[in-house]
Amino acid sequence: MSIDTVKNAEATPDQEQPYKELGLKDDEYARIKEILQRRPTDAELAMYSVMWSEHCSYKSSKVHLKYFGDTTTDEMRAKMLAGIGENAGVVDIGDGWAVTFKAESHNHPSYVEPYQGAATGVGGIVRDILAMGARPLAVMDPLRFGKPDAEDTKRVLPGIVAGVGGYGNCLGLPNIGGEVVFDESYQGNPLVNALCVGAMRVEDLHLAHASGTGNKVILYGARTGLDGIGGVSVLASETFDDSAGKRKKLPSVQVGDPFTEKVLIECSLELFEKGIVVGIQDLGGAGLSCATSELASAGDGGMHVWLDRVPLRAKNMTPAEILSSESQERMCAVVEPANVEAFMEVCRKWDVIATEIGEVTDGDRLVITYHDEVVVDVPPRTVAHEGPVYHRPIQRPADQDELQANTPDSLERPENVLELIKIMAASPNLASKKWVTQQYDRYVRGGTVLAQPSDGGMIRIDEETGRGVALSTDCNGRYTKLDPYEGAKLALAEAYRNVAATGATPVAVTNCLNFGSPEDPGVMWQFEQAVKGLADGCAELGIPVTGGNVSFYNQTGTTAILPTPVVGVLGVIDDVRRRIPTGIGAEAGETLLLLGETRDEFGGSEWAHHVHGHLGGLPPKVDLQREKLLGQVLVAGSRDGMVSAAHDLSEGGLAQTLVETCLIGEVGARVFLQGDLFTELFSESAGRVLVAVPRTEEQRFTDMCTARRLPWRKVGVVDPGSKALEIQGLGELPLDELREAWEGTLPALFD
Amino acid sequence: MRVGVITFPGTLDDVDAQRAVRYADGEAVPLWHGDHDLKGVDAVIVPGGFSYGDYLRCGAIARFAPVMQEVIEAAHKGMPVLGICNGFQILAEAHLLPGALVRNHKLHFVCRDQWLAVENNTTPWTTRYDKGAEILVPLKSGEGGYQADQKTLDELEGENRVVFRYVGENPNGSRNNIAGITNARGNVVGLMPHPEHAIDALTGPTDDGLGMFLSLLDAVQVKA
Numbered sequence: 014m015s016i017d018t019v020k021n022a023e024a025t026p027d028q029e030q031p032y033k034e035l036g037l038k039d040d041e042y043a044r045i046k047e048i049l050q051r052r053p054t055d056a057e058l059a060m061y062s063v064m065w066s067e068h069c070s071y072k073s074s075k076v077h078l079k080y081f082g083d084t085t086t087d088e089m090r091a092k093m094l095a096g097i098g099e100n101a102g103v104v105d106i107g108d109g110w111a112v113t114f115k116a117e118s119h120n121h122p123s124y125v126e127p128y129q130g131a132a133t134g135v136g137g138i139v140r141d142i143l144a145m146g147a148r149p150l151a152v153m154d155p156l157r158f159g160k161p162d163a164e165d166t167k168r169v170l171p172g173i174v175a176g177v178g179g180y181g182n183c184l185g186l187p188n189i190g191g192e193v194v195f196d197e198s199y200q201g202n203p204l205v206n207a208l209c210v211g212a213m214r215v216e217d218l219h220l221a222h223a224s225g226t227g228n229k230v231i232l233y234g235a236r237t238g239l240d241g242i243g244g245v246s247v248l249a250s251e252t253f254d255d256s257a258g259k260r261k262k263l264p265s266v267q268v269g270d271p272f273t274e275k276v277l278i279e280c281s282l283e284l285f286e287k288g289i290v291v292g293i294q295d296l297g298g299a300g301l302s303c304a305t306s307e308l309a310s311a312g313d314g315g316m317h318v319w320l321d322r323v324p325l326r327a328k329n330m331t332p333a334e335i336l337s338s339e340s341q342e343r344m345c346a347v348v349e350p351a352n353v354e355a356f357m358e359v360c361r362k363w364d365v366i367a368t369e370i371g372e373v374t375d376g377d378r379l380v381i382t383y384h385d386e387v388v389v390d391v392p393p394r395t396v397a398h399e400g401p402v403y404h405r406p407i408q409r410p411a412d413q414d415e416l417q418a419n420t421p422d423s424l425e426r427p428e429n430v431l432e433l434i435k436i437m438a439a440s441p442n443l444a445s446k447k448w449v450t451q452q453y454d455r456y457v458r459g460g461t462v463l464a465q466p467s468d469g470g471m472i473r474i475d476e477e478t479g480r481g482v483a484l485s486t487d488c489n490g491r492y493t494k495l496d497p498y499e500g501a502k503l504a505l506a507e508a509y510r511n512v513a514a515t516g517a518t519p520v521a522v523t524n525c526l527n528f529g530s531p532e533d534p535g536v537m538w539q540f541e542q543a544v545k546g547l548a549d550g551c552a553e554l555g556i557p558v559t560g561g562n563v564s565f566y567n568q569t570g571t572t573a574i575l576p577t578p579v580v581g582v583l584g585v586i587d588d589v590r591r592r593i594p595t596g597i598g599a600e601a602g603e604t605l606l607l608l609g610e611t612r613d614e615f616g617g618s619e620w621a622h623h624v625h626g627h628l629g630g631l632p633p634k635v636d637l638q639r640e641k642l643l644g645q646v647l648v649a650g651s652r653d654g655m656v657s658a659a660h661d662l663s664e665g666g667l668a669q670t671l672v673e674t675c676l677i678g679e680v681g682a683r684v685f686l687q688g689d690l691f692t693e694l695f696s697e698s699a700g701r702v703l704v705a706v707p708r709t710e711e712q713r714f715t716d717m718c719t720a721r722r723l724p725w726r727k728v729g730v731v732d733p734g735s736k737a738l739e740i741q742g743l744g745e746l747p748l749d750e751l752r753e754a755w756e757g758t759l760p761a762l763f764d
Numbered sequence: 765m766r767v768g769v770i771t772f773p774g775t776l777d778d779v780d781a782q783r784a785v786r787y788a789d790g791e792a793v794p795l796w797h798g799d800h801d802l803k804g805v806d807a808v809i810v811p812g813g814f815s816y817g818d819y820l821r822c823g824a825i826a827r828f829a830p831v832m833q834e835v836i837e838a839a840h841k842g843m844p845v846l847g848i849c850n851g852f853q854i855l856a857e858a859h860l861l862p863g864a865l866v867r868n869h870k871l872h873f874v875c876r877d878q879w880l881a882v883e884n885n886t887t888p889w890t891t892r893y894d895k896g897a898e899i900l901v902p903l904k905s906g907e908g909g910y911q912a913d914q915k916t917l918d919e920l921e922g923e924n925r926v927v928f929r930y931v932g933e934n935p936n937g938s939r940n941n942i943a944g945i946t947n948a949r950g951n952v953v954g955l956m957p958h959p960e961h962a963i964d965a966l967t968g969p970t971d972d973g974l975g976m977f978l979s980l981l982d983a984v985q986v987k988a
Contacts, residue, residue: 178873182904183814185776272817276773364773452873456902456961456968459780473967476783590966764870 017055018386035062048395056388059333060302069299070400073531074563077544081558084548089557100144102559104521106585108480111215113145116208116525116581118564123205126266127172131205132180133269138209140295146218146285147211151472152181154191155486155579159200161441161762169203178452183271187461188453189470193446201569206525206579212474224312229353230371234277234343238326241267241339273342280363289355292347302336304345309393315376320383322370332388408534419629421615426691431743434668439754440623443665448759467595468511468661479588485511490575491617492632497539501546501578502635508582513644514659516593516651517584524561524580529573531565539576553637591651593659596678600657602708603731609701610724618697619664639700646723655714658705668694670703681735765790765984768805772797772826776813784960788977797829806984807844810851822907823853844888845952852954861954863912869937877969878903879931880943887946888983889953892975899972901962908956910938928955
């Protein structure tokens, strides 16, 4: 086989290259030539094309994401140990602990190959957390699918759920929450977002730097193969008509092996513990192209990599393929020469393949050789950090006004409100997600304090002190469609509220921004608005965005998905023993209080969607100062033992919250409401939480709410003797009937 | 009380088993799959997880690990051995317990809080329970269906060697609703559900599982 070397590239300046097939535009290709002062080699072209892709370079989103940094004050940054730009954000949570968390999308691969796409989505985000020096502790998976009864949903959902479970369960990471949402717009574009949280001692934080001339670059973990090469295969298609016949094409979706990853995690943690790692980087999207260029770019020197040393699992791989392969379960470490043997010793203990593939040099170039021929010679920053930046056209969609004018006011409201409670509880978006979550291990490692179906997941970090963290991810794409700015704030508000409802104090934010094509000015407007809304919201709440992920091109033809900026909020609790559970009935004699205010708000509501197939009007109003106050009251309630259960109100309104608190607690309740019962029960006004307080604490708690000017209303009592949810003026719903409605939907669809 | 907890590559619930031993005032002694001795422990726990990635068949590779040769020998001499989930599968593959664990009948991995009936409270792992007591512990497995031929089942039932039985709907297709069994001598117990995840109501559904580790404490002290 002939290899395209730098020498060859210099000698053949006019050779045509398939840069368009690799996704590069004319001007991008011209810029590469300008940087290199020659045409790129095949390997260089592969590196630039993948690193300058939307996925790796954030070229369409960068100018907007900058706003997160601009709106983060020093005060908000005070607890941040690492932020945007690192593999994952890191937050100081006290007691000497640092917690790192991040979400990432794996949407497109999961549509093509649901099981492996979802599995490797989990694997990738877990390695990001590991690369910060932390032990991964838990995962969460916000998932979105098309219509629940569509054929394609029946294809992708079971595979995606099995993939998330198959990989995460085998890694030994509890799955503590997430979302399952159905909407027609995700048909052909399911969203598979994965979040991982990990912890380490503050002093153990590792950043991806390749500092120190002479330090060795070690690739360890799985061998490199032809899986996940994707577009780069066009470079090889002609070169490989050798005597052995055409090489079998491998799937463009990567194939994961969670066992290898589990061993890689334990091996890496032992290496960190021994203090013999200078810099570390995981291999994810863009594989070695990304790892080597990012490590070199972030360090203070250059790097030389001997590509022929990379252990392969396929024959005759070209340098371009080796550099682009997205084979899973690989890490790259920078190690001082004196520690290489100790490093190898640990890898041998864990049966992990480790190979010295390169060295940090004192130049400022990334030089990659293949059997002594130079195939890459580039300034690493131009690959990793100085990719193209686009100012895409932005245009508020012409039909946005029409959409907002089409309010739900004219929709027919039900006569039988009691019956509607059951109908809504059985609707796919509100129905119990047990069919999904019982395929996930939530117990492993013994630190899970709260998991689905609680509002947020909570894990214990410190077994001595009980310090822990809570997490929630949320987004209502319908709200965001109606008003992307307010919708993003609403997503933030709900995640914040969910964390507060567990008794934890929200401290940091991550995001996973799923949108349609950035080449559509209307989508870019949604994106810009959502970023602004989220950033402004975070500034108002005083908690920083520590990292995030952007996924564009989620659309079928010209129809984009609902704009879906999934927001993850991390909270800290000093002692997990004071967490607030979701189910009522833990204490004898509880009063149900509704905190917050209910308005007639049905724009984008689950009722309008499920009953009328309607989307229009404006989303509920969001008041972040109110959310903050609500959070403070809940944390105070938890700290002083005044609250025995709490559940936030969101999609489906108070009715759904009541159904869930009763069914989770396995106990009945008597509820008395005033005003229009339909609005009281189904409005989706933000800033509300239903709490159960022991009767002995009722006075103290309501006094506190009044003193802090948080509106509250007594709406009912828990009735331990009853097996029904009774709404005064409407009638009774037996819990077993409600359970059948709530839990029956998903099994009927997917079993 | 010193209790060895084995870690194979791919073992996941070793930290939980160690914690459960500590909750019962025992000393947890980590044992590595490549170890050739049991470090003088009084009992051994083979914890859950996916040893060697569950390649080939659950537990099929782990049974050949050096440390398992020591466990097999010690078990034959009467040392209390507990296999949980993947540990049960390994003990079955090692022929310390009869039968096999196969794919759940509904084919999905199942993680749920499971009621179990204690059928045999005479093993070193179950004396703290009343016979017939019902306990609630997590079950989380994809291949937890207990299978054995009729003769073996008759033997197990006839000799009171079914230790735990699922209560209510059978979660995985196990024959005779069997969740856990013991060997003829009664010192080796294997079960699919996870008592080590039910030692504190804060992190598990109950603390019903702690009884197994406290039972061992009694057994070891009586022997001493």
